[in-house]
Amino acid sequence: MVAKIGRSSNLYGALAYNHNKVEQEKGKILFMNKMVETPNGRYTIPQLAESFDPYLAANRNTEKYTLHLSLNPDPKDKVSETYFIKMAEEYMKEMGYGEQPYIIFKHTDIDRTHLHIVSVCVDENGRKISDKFEKRRSMEICRKLEKTYNLLPAVEQKSSENSLIFSPVDYHKGNVKRQIASVIRNIPGEYSFKTLGEYNALLSLFNIAVEKIEGELHGEPQRGLVYFALDKNKNKIGHPFKASRIGKNAGLAALELHFLKSKELVLNSSGRSEIKTGIDNVLKYSKGENDFVKRLNSWDISTVVRRNESGRIYGITFIDHHSKTVWNGSNLGKQYSANAFNDLWKDQQNMEKASELKFPLSKSSPSDQLRSDQLHPLFGFLKNESSDNPSNDETSVLFPGLLPLAEGEDHEEEVFARQISKRKRKRKW
Numbered sequence: 001m002v003a004k005i006g007r008s009s010n011l012y013g014a015l016a017y018n019h020n021k022v023e024q025e026k027g028k029i030l031f032m033n034k035m036v037e038t039p040n041g042r043y044t045i046p047q048l049a050e051s052f053d054p055y056l057a058a059n060r061n062t063e064k065y066t067l068h069l070s071l072n073p074d075p076k077d078k079v080s081e082t083y084f085i086k087m088a089e090e091y092m093k094e095m096g097y098g099e100q101p102y103i104i105f106k107h108t109d110i111d112r113t114h115l116h117i118v119s120v121c122v123d124e125n126g127r128k129i130s131d132k133f134e135k136r137r138s139m140e141i142c143r144k145l146e147k148t149y150n151l152l153p154a155v156e157q158k159s160s161e162n163s164l165i166f167s168p169v170d171y172h173k174g175n176v177k178r179q180i181a182s183v184i185r186n187i188p189g190e191y192s193f194k195t196l197g198e199y200n201a202l203l204s205l206f207n208i209a210v211e212k213i214e215g216e217l218h219g220e221p222q223r224g225l226v227y228f229a230l231d232k233n234k235n236k237i238g239h240p241f242k243a244s245r246i247g248k249n250a251g252l253a254a255l256e257l258h259f260l261k262s263k264e265l266v267l268n269s270s271g272r273s274e275i276k277t278g279i280d281n282v283l284k285y286s287k288g289e290n291d292f293v294k295r296l297n298s299w300d301i302s303t304v305v306r307r308n309e310s311g312r313i314y315g316i317t318f319i320d321h322h323s324k325t326v327w328n329g330s331n332l333g334k335q336y337s338a339n340a341f342n343d344l345w346k347d348q349q350n351m352e353k354a355s356e357l358k359f360p361l362s363k364s365s366p367s368d369q370l371r372s373d374q375l376h377p378l379f380g381f382l383k384n385e386s387s388d389n390p391s392n393d394e395t396s397v398l399f400p401g402l403l404p405l406a407e408g409e410d411h412e413e414e415v416f417a418r419q420i421s422k423r424k425r426k427r428k429w
Contacts, residue, residue: 001142002072002154003091005134007064007121011056013298014068014118015048018105020299024274026109027116031085033092034101051101052119058126067097067119074152075112087145088115094141096129097121169207171229171237180208180227180241184250191319192262192271193326199255201304201317202326209236212252225252262325271323275301276332279318289345306338313342 008014021027029043035051059065071088073079079087088104102119121129146153169179183206193199200210207230214223226240227250243250266272278299286292293303300322306315316329316338330337 001074001077001087001146001151003069003138003142004072005067005069005138008066008068009064010298011049011052011066011118011120012045014066015045015103016298017300018103018107018116018118019043019045019048021105021107021109024109027105027107029103030081030106030115031088031104032102033089033104034099035103048103055101055120055122055124055126058124059122060126060128062122062126062128065120065122067102067117067121069117071115071117072112073114074154077151079113079149079151081106083149084115087149088117090145090148091141092117092119094144095134095137099123100129168205169229171207171231176229176238177241177245180229181246181250183208184227185247188249188255188258191324191326192265194259194262194266194331195328196255196259197315198317198326198328202319204230204234204304205302205319207231207234211240223252225250225255266325269323269325271320271325272327272332274323275318275320275325275327276336278320279332279336288348289341292345305341313338313345316341 018027022029029041036047038047056065071091084106085104089098092098092100092102097119100119100121100123102117105116105118107114107116121131123129142154145151167179169176169183173179183203187202191202193202196210196212203210209228209230211226211228212223213226214221216222225243227243227246228236228240229238231237243252248254278296278301282292282295282299286295289305296303296318300320302319302321304317304319305313306317308314316336318327318329318332318336319325320327329341334340
């Protein structure tokens, strides 16, 4: 069994992620410890958050107060719900969280049934619960639980050998071709994208761009791809690399085949309806582009917006990191097209300006401080929190490019790790 631990200041996001699984009938609340319960056993997110309020109110100075972890038995292990609860209770007790309020969610949306547990890491007096040697203690507890419940032992070394961790390309670190290749060679095996435009949108999250080259050589037509690194402003930097220098999977022929397979795959998947549901829910509450992008990230959906020189939006792409699908807005429907969002955000911006003229904000207002401190709206979710003090958090933050290659592996742990590594929300729950 493998345990993965994440911390953040986003309690609402952790609860929303798991609550969404329950609403989609892809999960259930298995057990609640020291939580306020409802008569019918159904909960809204605010109802779930209510049990944590006294702990957050007492919190002294712990920034990352949310604990979101997963317990992942081997896919071959068949664990009953009774044993799942016992295992989770023992794990939380041994880790020092036995007296904390927490919720155990059972996820059944993939072949490997597993648990997610949401809690807070400050006690009722507001003191942070010690996380010293957390990784070592967690591994020891997992080994103990494997023996107690006759689970298959985790082959951690094999898992690490069959996993690749990707980061955005950093041109100034050198060896740019290798950085690009580490992403390009594996992305097609993990994501479905149907066009070169969708592929480009996905690559932009990793500071990479691709262009199609067509011409003639000795009278023969030639077609191919070249890849570029992008700087922090998403501008090309350095010289391009031919696809042939990166690998066979990076070439045009392989990608065109992937486009066809992806088109067939999405026809029979629920990804289209799920991503539309996420967008529709966010549109109800978002106020402008930045707020929309930030809220949609909590659904594990990235937004890539393309503008012309005049600032008009001419393209918008959505990347669902859960279903691993990429969607051009217009393919989802007219209301999700670039023109629709351009008009929507332009109207919202005009209304906001009019409101500011009527009720101007002071220079020291919280709204101004929040706005000036925001990350880039399109790629901010890929960055670690620059203001975090590493000494206050010994847990490694998983990057969304963690692409497990081992059979039976899924991306859910990486999804919630991305989710809870976001910048602190304006409102605490």
